[in-house]
Amino acid sequence: MDHREPHITVQDLTMAYGDFVLMRDLDFIVNRGDIFIIMGGSGCGKSTLLRAMVGLKSPAQGRVLYQETSFWDTSPRERSRIMRNTGILYQSGALWSSMTLAENVSLPLEEYTDLNPEQIREVVSLKLALVGLAGFEDFYPSEISGGMRKRAALARAMALDPEILFFDEPSAGLDPISAHRLDELILEIRDSLGATVVMVTHELASIFAIGNNSVFLDADTRTMTAVGDPKKLRDESSDPKVRAFLRRGEEG
Amino acid sequence: MSTKPTQPQIKITRSSTDDLLVLLSGNWRLGAETPLVDDIRGRVESEPGIKRITFDSDKLNHWDSSLLTFVIKVRDLCKLKKIRVNISGLPKGAQKLLALATAVPEKKDTRSEEVRESFLFRVGQDTIDFFRTAGEMLTFIGEASASLGRFLIGKAHFRRSDLTLTLQECGAQALPIVSLISLLVGLILAFIGAVQLKMFGAEIYVANLVAVSMVRVMGAVMTGIIMAGRTGAAFAAQLGTMETNEEIDALKTLGISPMDFLVLPRMLGLTLMMPFLCLYANLMGILGGLIVGMGMLNIGFMQYYNQTKGAVTLTDFGIGLFHGIVFGVLVALAGCLRGMQCGRSASAVGDAATSAVVTGIVSIILATAIITVMCNVLGI
Numbered sequence: 001m002d003h004r005e006p007h008i009t010v011q012d013l014t015m016a017y018g019d020f021v022l023m024r025d026l027d028f029i030v031n032r033g034d035i036f037i038i039m040g041g042s043g044c045g046k047s048t049l050l051r052a053m054v055g056l057k058s059p060a061q062g063r064v065l066y067q068e069t070s071f072w073d074t075s076p077r078e079r080s081r082i083m084r085n086t087g088i089l090y091q092s093g094a095l096w097s098s099m100t101l102a103e104n105v106s107l108p109l110e111e112y113t114d115l116n117p118e119q120i121r122e123v124v125s126l127k128l129a130l131v132g133l134a135g136f137e138d139f140y141p142s143e144i145s146g147g148m149r150k151r152a153a154l155a156r157a158m159a160l161d162p163e164i165l166f167f168d169e170p171s172a173g174l175d176p177i178s179a180h181r182l183d184e185l186i187l188e189i190r191d192s193l194g195a196t197v198v199m200v201t202h203e204l205a206s207i208f209a210i211g212n213n214s215v216f217l218d219a220d221t222r223t224m225t226a227v228g229d230p231k232k233l234r235d236e237s238s239d240p241k242v243r244a245f246l247r248r249g250e251e252g
Numbered sequence: 253m254s255t256k257p258t259q260p261q262i263k264i265t266r267s268s269t270d271d272l273l274v275l276l277s278g279n280w281r282l283g284a285e286t287p288l289v290d291d292i293r294g295r296v297e298s299e300p301g302i303k304r305i306t307f308d309s310d311k312l313n314h315w316d317s318s319l320l321t322f323v324i325k326v327r328d329l330c331k332l333k334k335i336r337v338n339i340s341g342l343p344k345g346a347q348k349l350l351a352l353a354t355a356v357p358e359k360k361d362t363r364s365e366e367v368r369e370s371f372l373f374r375v376g377q378d379t380i381d382f383f384r385t386a387g388e389m390l391t392f393i394g395e396a397s398a399s400l401g402r403f404l405i406g407k408a409h410f411r412r413s414d415l416t417l418t419l420q421e422c423g424a425q426a427l428p429i430v431s432l433i434s435l436l437v438g439l440i441l442a443f444i445g446a447v448q449l450k451m452f453g454a455e456i457y458v459a460n461l462v463a464v465s466m467v468r469v470m471g472a473v474m475t476g477i478i479m480a481g482r483t484g485a486a487f488a489a490q491l492g493t494m495e496t497n498e499e500i501d502a503l504k505t506l507g508i509s510p511m512d513f514l515v516l517p518r519m520l521g522l523t524l525m526m527p528f529l530c531l532y533a534n535l536m537g538i539l540g541g542l543i544v545g546m547g548m549l550n551i552g553f554m555q556y557y558n559q560t561k562g563a564v565t566l567t568d569f570g571i572g573l574f575h576g577i578v579f580g581v582l583v584a585l586a587g588c589l590r591g592m593q594c595g596r597s598a599s600a601v602g603d604a605a606t607s608a609v610v611t612g613i614v615s616i617i618l619a620t621a622i623i624t625v626m627c628n629v630l631g632i
């Protein structure tokens with residue numbers, strides 16, 4: 001089945017806030033159709049890595065390639081084309097607080113499709129129903145719970161059926177059943193729409209259930225210490241830290 | 253057994269040549285006066301040869317975090333003096349918590365160290381910062397102009413409702429406070445003028461004084477300052493909160509320009525409403541003057557009206573409105589700029605709002621000075 005083509009390539013990436021180097025020498029490839037997990041301890045720079053990959057924070061060094069195009073070296077027009085093909089779920093949700101859920105989900109559709117208002121309304125209802133929020137169209141983000149906000153933000157990220165989805169801790173704040181449904185949804189999106197998913201998560205259950213590739217960021221050495229299938233890493237990794245992470249700190 | 257609350261206490265004894273024994277007793281509660289680590293330091297320094305410190309907690313009644321911080325301080329001290337610490341005499345729970353507290357070593361290099369900087373270094377740094385912020389401001393103004401250009405050729409996209417909301421906030425909802433302030437400013441001008449003009453028996457010129465100063469600058473300046481405090485701060489807080497919540501990032505990654513989507517409707521709204529507010533403020537100011545004129549100086553209504561009509565020219569109105577438009581742009585720019593520059597915390601939002609008001613008012617005063625000089629040079 002090795003017809004895998006690289007979708008996102010991270011080359012020699014160093015991220016820093018001012019003089020403070022967060023991670024250096026990151027090198028990995030996300031293949032088309034992967035569910036790629038970014039793992040690592042709290043505060044080690046996973047969200048920052050996502051920000052560098054989606055073009056919100058320029059890296060101190062190194063490149064991010066989308067297929068063949070180097071994101072930070074290409075023209076702004078090409079850059080916005082790439083960005084338009086990605087959907088992002090932020091760690092904080094980042095729903096636009098002055099708009100209802102329906103308006104949040106429909107803004108990307110209004111911006112980039114020729115659908116008429118009626119069709120947009122149907123798509124919006126579908127997306128909200130997919131994340132279990134049918135009937136909440138007219139609620140404002142401040143009127144729903146934290147977990148619901150996460151799910152609504154997920155609906156917004158999926159609005160345009162993008163090629164690449166970036167999720168920052170999608171299941172944080174969700175109950176086990178919703179979290180499980182979310183895993184199924186992500187798998188389904190990948191299988192039916194052929195999307196590539198890059199996801200930051202700590203949820204071991206979902207890492208093993210859906211992840212097929214991963215990178216482990218180590219806060220102490222400030223670089224990545226493992227890359228590959230998380231199940232393999234758990235059983236075969238030579239790095240005790242990686243094994244401990246994937247076994248909740250239990251030795252074995 | 254009596255369990256009456258007793259002060260936390262330590263008793264330090266030299267149990268053997270190598271050991272120092274610390275006897276803990278009493279109720280160790282946060283807020284109570286805990287013994288000083290200095291006592292132990294004193295013993296360690298005055299008695300050489302101590303290799304180990306042991307704790308004994310048999311007499312300890314109750315303990316909480318105060319005990320833990322005490323032990324940690326002792327441990328830090330011992331690390332310096334190269335003495336071992338034996339905590340096996342502490343309560344079991346305390347031992348476990350201490351072990352957890354040291355499980356993840358403190359990160360030393362997470363932040364660049366706070367170093368004391370020399371005066372020259374700081375001056376240099378501030379100068380660089382000044383030019384950087386000036387650059388940012390210019391970039392922002394440039395981007396806003398580009399966005400306005402896109403709007404004029406019909407390419408900028410924003411939500412109608414954002415514009416109407418701004419229009420409403422800068423229009424109808426600002427009327428009460430604008431009325432109050434301009435009326436009072438008119439009154440004050442008339443009062444001060446009246447006292448002086450009375451000496452020459454020229455009370456009627458109060459009408460000229462009030463009308464000309466209100467219409468030419470004061471109406472616009474007062475409105476500008478009110479709007480800086482009211483709307484400029486609100487803009488900064490709104491955009492700042494959006495920045496904090498990553499909402500602006502979400503717009504950017506969707507390929508929507510925050511300039512077009514957020515800044516433009518606010519700038520248009522405020523700039524559109526400012527001339528109207530200024531006109532209204534002019535009227536209210538003149539009304540204030542009229543009240544003083546009729547009530548204190550016994551000038552008749554028609555007399556005051558005619559005097560005012562004769563005093564103010566269309567040019568004065570034009571200059572006043574020009575002021576208003578300029579102030580609208582400045583206040584909106586200041587508010588949006590500070591909002592977009594906002595950091596990622598609640599206090600940053602507060603700072604952004606404050607800074608928006610300050611920037612707004614300073615730029616209003618500067619602009620007034622420049623326009624006044626220009627009018628003088630042009631002779632209008």
Ligand SMILES: Nc1ncnc2c1ncn2[C@@H]1O[C@H](COP(=O)(O)OP(=O)(O)OP(=O)(O)O)[C@@H](O)[C@H]1O
Pocket residue numbers: 017022040041042043044045046047048049091596
């Ligand atoms: N704007 C910023 N300026 C300076 N430092 C920052 C900034 N944002 C984050 N950091 C620092 O970068 C580090 C990594 O932050 P990041 O949000 O990427 O962590 P994370 O791996 O996503 O953690 P978590 O799992 O808790 O979300 C943190 O130590 C933080 O202090």
Ligand SMILES: [Mg+2]
Pocket residue numbers: 046047048091168
């Ligand atoms: Mg994070």
